[in-house]
Amino acid sequence: EDQVTQSPEALRLQEGESSSLNCSYTVSGLRGLFWYRQDPGKGPEFLFTLYSAGEEKEKERLKATLTKKESFLHITAPKPEDSATYLCAVHRTDKLIFGTGTRLQVFP
Amino acid sequence: GAGVSQSPSNKVTEKGKDVELRCDPISGHTALYWYRQSLGQGLEFLIYFQGNSAPDKSGLPSDRFSAERTGGSVSTLTIQRTQQEDSAVYLCASSLKNEQFFGPGTRLTVL
Numbered sequence: 001e002d003q004v005t006q007s008p009e010a011l012r013l014q015e016g017e018s019s020s021l022n023c024s025y026t027v028s029g030l031r032g033l034f035w036y037r038q039d040p041g042k043g044p045e046f047l048f049t050l051y052s053a054g055e056e057k058e059k060e061r062l063k064a065t066l067t068k069k070e071s072f073l074h075i076t077a078p079k080p081e082d083s084a085t086y087l088c089a090v091h092r093t094d095k096l097i098f099g100t101g102t103r104l105q106v107f108p
Numbered sequence: 109g110a111g112v113s114q115s116p117s118n119k120v121t122e123k124g125k126d127v128e129l130r131c132d133p134i135s136g137h138t139a140l141y142w143y144r145q146s147l148g149q150g151l152e153f154l155i156y157f158q159g160n161s162a163p164d165k166s167g168l169p170s171d172r173f174s175a176e177r178t179g180g181s182v183s184t185l186t187i188q189r190t191q192q193e194d195s196a197v198y199l200c201a202s203s204l205k206n207e208q209f210f211g212p213g214t215r216l217t218v219l
Contacts, residue, residue: 004150032206043112043199043210044151087151094164095141096208098150 002027006088006099013078013106021073021102023088032091033071035064037084038101044087078106110134112211114200120217121190129185129214133202140183141208142175146196154198157183190218 005024013019025033032051036044048057050066057064061082063074073086085103089096113132121127133140142154153167157177168174172190177183187194195218201208 034207036210041212043201043212046207046209049207089151091206094139094156094158095153095167096143096151097153098143100148100150 002090002092002097004088004090004097004099006086006102008102009100010103011105013075013104015079015106015108016077018074018076018078020075021086021088021104023071023073023099024069025071025088025090026069027090027092027097029092030090031093033066034089034091034096035062035071035073036087036089038087039084047086075104078104080106080108082106112200112202112209114198114211114214116214117212118215118217120219122219123192124189126186126188127190127216129187129198129216131183131185131200131202131211133181133183133200134204134209135181137202137204137209138180139203139208140177141201141203142183142185143199143201144196145199145213151199154185187216190216192218194218 003026007022035047038044048064053068065072083106085101087101089098115130140157143151145151156164172188175185197213199213201210
């Protein structure tokens with residue numbers, strides 16, 4: 001059965017304290033792994049797509065990496081405005097299967 | 109350019125009433141998706157349209173749920189005889205290739 005598990009469920013960081021979010025997945029026929037950011041009361045905002053093991057993508061303080069079983073979202077020197085829920089999803093036959101997200105809070 | 113828009117942003121209804129939720133995708137996007145996000149749970153796939161046809165309706169939770177898309181653009185999700193467990197945020201997304209872009213959602217509350 002296709003499954004996406006994200007950890008931790010919640011993460012509290014001090015401003016400038018780097019960390020990583022984990023997304024473990026089992027899916028047959030992976031067509032891409034996606035990271036989204038979701039702010040309260042809003043729809044998910046697209047961040048990255050990764051297609052093959054070893055691939056990395058960066059955007060500002062965020063870097064996403066992919067292996068055959070998991071993906072990491074690394075946050076370097078986070079700022080309070082990075083506070084949000086980060087969602088991971090795998091693309092399977094034209095639909096996305098989402099994890100339950102990591103709620104990140106960054107304190108000044 | 110305009111993103112995905114959804115209306116209404118909030119809907120409060122009484123148990124047993126029918127509701128219609130609307131989604132306007134990004135212009136030119138051929139694929140359209142509906143998801144449901146319940147409190148404390150991940151996004152749950154409901155239905156997918158390619159053009160006006162729905163090749164995958166596997167996520168619709170019951171026959172009270174239906175959706176249509178006309179003109180390869182606007183889509184409506186209809187929930188008949190709403191139940192309290194239908195309370196959730198209903199999200200629409202559209203895509204041209206692989207990346208799906210989401211609207212702000214409709215928060216449905218069934219009293």
